[in-house]
Amino acid sequence: MHEKKFSLIEGETFTIDQLGKEIEEIVGSKLVDLTGVKRRVVAQKPSPEQGFETFTIKFDLEDLPDFVDVVATTEKKENIEEYDFNKEEFKVRLVSYIRQEAPKGNESGHVSE
Numbered sequence: 001m002h003e004k005k006f007s008l009i010e011g012e013t014f015t016i017d018q019l020g021k022e023i024e025e026i027v028g029s030k031l032v033d034l035t036g037v038k039r040r041v042v043a044q045k046p047s048p049e050q051g052f053e054t055f056t057i058k059f060d061l062e063d064l065p066d067f068v069d070v071v072a073t074t075e076k077k078e079n080i081e082e083y084d085f086n087k088e089e090f091k092v093r094l095v096s097y098i099r100q101e102a103p104k105g106n107e108s109g110h111v112s113e
Contacts, residue, residue, distance in 0.1 A: 002026050006095035014092060016057070016085040023059055023068050027097065032060040036070070038085060051076050053083070055090070065100035 005026045014022065020034030041054040052073040059068040074090040077083060 002097050006097070010092055010095060012092055013089045015087070015089055019057075019070065019072075019092065020059060023070075023095075027061065027068065029064060030062040031068075032062050035086065040080065041071075053077070054093075055083075055085075057085075067098050067100075069096045069098055070094070 009019075009022055009026075016035045020031055020036065024031055024034075036057040036059045039056050039058075041056060053076045055072050055074065057070040057072060059070070061067060070092060071094040072090040072092050074083065074088065
């Protein structure tokens with residue numbers, strides 16, 4: 001849906017607020033939270049000595065049940081508490097628009113994230 005525009009920000013470096021604003025501009029919808037929901041990806045088996053850490057960031061859209069999922073990397077730190085997405089920049093690797101089937105407020109409860 002927005003792949004061509006998302007590809008323009010993949011490989012670029014952003015702070016979390018900058019990325020949130022870019023996503024709002026691309027999808028034409030407000031985000032519930034500009035800082036998103038961050039999760040660390042623990043998958044370093046083949047190369048534990050790599051100098052970066054991978055995170056996923058989920059941005060929920062305010063007026064749609066859809067969301068934008070971002071895979072980002074940042075310089076590796078000793079402890080998880082040392083990561084500060086509000087101040088530090090990270091590199092966007094992949095951006096995906098995830099479309100949900102049911103409208104917001106659907107009482108069937110069949111839509112899951």
